[in-house]
Amino acid sequence: MARVRTYSPATLDATVTLGLLVAAARRERRMTAAELCERVGITRQTLRAIESGAPTVAIGTVFEVATVLAVPLFDRDPVGLATVRARLNERLAVLPQRVRPVAEVDDDF
Known part of the structure; x- marks a missing residue:
């Protein structure tokens, strides 16, 4: 029997x-679900789960x-994201x- 996972409201x-x-981004770009699925290599069921906000899809x-x-995730600028990543690596280096x-x-x- 599968274990049921609960998630916080946040x-x-x-x-x-x-x-x-x-x-919204897919529709604004006038990209069909089938086109996006083919480009990313996922099934339509997975895309439906992503668009509906299912927390079980692999990050x-x-x-x-x-x-x-x-779709912007952290920083639109790749250099900005690299800077954040470098700072976090430095921070983790001094922690146990x-x-x-x-x-x-x-x-x-």
Whole structure:
């Protein structure tokens, strides 16, 4: 039996919003669902799921569809995105690689 996954309202709002952006961009470019599916290499069912905001579609697939349609994800400028990525890599470099739970100290004497 498949495990049922629940998502927070904020996650669902984000996926629905991104789906609406994808649907609007596709229609504005007068691209049929079949054309977009062929170009990206997905099924129409997957495209329907993306456009309806299903949170179960692989993030790489959603990003590829958004990129093909020129839907802005983070920064329109590739240099800006590279800068953000570099800053995040620097930030991660100074943080611990592993996070361990804090051990509870028994100081009850």
